[in-house]
Amino acid sequence: MALLEKPKERRNSALFAVEGARELSMALAADYAPQALYYLPHIVSNPHQQFALPPEFLCQPVAPNVYKKMAYRESTEGVIAVMHRKERSLSALNLPPRPLVLVIEAIEKPGNIGAMLRTADAAQVDAVLVCDPLCDLYNPNLIRASLGALFTRQVAACCSTEAVAWLQQQGIDIYAATLQNAVSYHSQDYRLGCAIAVGSEAHGLSSIWKEAARACIQIPMRGSLDSLNVSVSAAVLVFEAVRQRTSKV
Numbered sequence: 001m002a003l004l005e006k007p008k009e010r011r012n013s014a015l016f017a018v019e020g021a022r023e024l025s026m027a028l029a030a031d032y033a034p035q036a037l038y039y040l041p042h043i044v045s046n047p048h049q050q051f052a053l054p055p056e057f058l059c060q061p062v063a064p065n066v067y068k069k070m071a072y073r074e075s076t077e078g079v080i081a082v083m084h085r086k087e088r089s090l091s092a093l094n095l096p097p098r099p100l101v102l103v104i105e106a107i108e109k110p111g112n113i114g115a116m117l118r119t120a121d122a123a124q125v126d127a128v129l130v131c132d133p134l135c136d137l138y139n140p141n142l143i144r145a146s147l148g149a150l151f152t153r154q155v156a157a158c159c160s161t162e163a164v165a166w167l168q169q170q171g172i173d174i175y176a177a178t179l180q181n182a183v184s185y186h187s188q189d190y191r192l193g194c195a196i197a198v199g200s201e202a203h204g205l206s207s208i209w210k211e212a213a214r215a216c217i218q219i220p221m222r223g224s225l226d227s228l229n230v231s232v233s234a235a236v237l238v239f240e241a242v243r244q245r246t247s248k249v
Contacts, residue, residue, distance in 0.1 A: 003082060004072040007136040014085045016138035021077040024051060026148035036082040038062050038070060043078025051079075053098045053150060088137060090166045093152075099126040100241055101172060102234060103197035105160055105205055109135040114145020115231035116198075121149035121168045123238045128153055129159040129195070132206075164212045167195050175222070176205050176213035179226060182238075185217040190241035198234045201227065 001015040002009040010016050015035060018024050021044075028051060029036070037059045047059040062070070070080055095101075102125050107113050113135055120128050127173050135142060137157055143150055159168075167174055172193040177185075190196075197213070199205035210216055220230065220234055227233070 004140045007139065009185045010136060010138050015082055016085055017072075017140065018081045018083055018143065019052070019071060019073050019079070019140065019143075020148075021079055022158040023143055023148040024079060024081050025153075026151040027081070028052070030151040032086060032151065033084045034081050035084060036060065038067065038080045039069050040064060040078035047079065060172040073144065085138060088130075090156045090158055090162065093127050093154050093156055094191075095126050095170065098191070098245075099170075099172065099192075100238070100245070101125065101127045101129060101167070101195035102238060103129045103131060103163060103167075103174075103195050104234070105197060105199045105208070105209065106134055106203065107200055107230060110135045110139045110142035111145045112231045113137075113148075114142045114147075116234045117142075117146035117149040118154060119151045119154070119231065119238055121146075123152055123242045124152060125238060126181070128155045129163045130157045131157060131163045133157050138189075146207055157170070160206055162209050164208055168212065171212040172211065174212050175237075176209045176220065177237060178204060178210060178216045179218055180216075182216040182218035184220055185240055187239055188215050188217060190244050191213045194241065196234070196237045196241065197235070198230055201230050 003015055018027050039045055039061060041061045046200060047053065048055060080185050101122050102187060104113060104116055130137060133249045145245060172195050174197060175188060177198045197205055219233060
């Protein structure tokens, strides 16, 4: 299926494919509109009932050999849906007071982005800004790695310049995760509206984030290596903010 393999096809058609019952259920719960659904009858007996689809919506049963050619993953729970994409812009975000925002800049690997979206869901982050994206947000590997969290969080794609200006307009403090000229992440107060920004492992954050930051922060390393995987770093920093916000002390 071209939608699973080609980013250009997803962009030009404004469609994407979702594999798996859990991911499909999450996409539908987030009001993504399906265009078509294909399923294996011996696994999914009644897709209309299972996914609460209107009776007039066409669900197409397919033979196992056909499904195998369509599927991107080996185990997809017998269902693949073609969905309409949604606008992922800053203007579509609706933030509460004192929001917690995760910023991801120029991350290439869909698995890392997916893992950070899982963290965002677990921490109930209010929004995720994917800046200068090098990976299509509807990449099937990203959706799989996120376990469907792409559909449970508010996510916007934009350039870093736009993101910094928007955060400043919203009065949200920026904390930039860097390795140089940074203070320990424990030393900062994240209880007000704040954005935690992480960059690629190869290049780190661009200078615009460091210049706009209220503070540059780092996770002290006790071993021989100087950094963690970016998704692990994001989890450590985000959950420190959650700890501060939920602590009664």
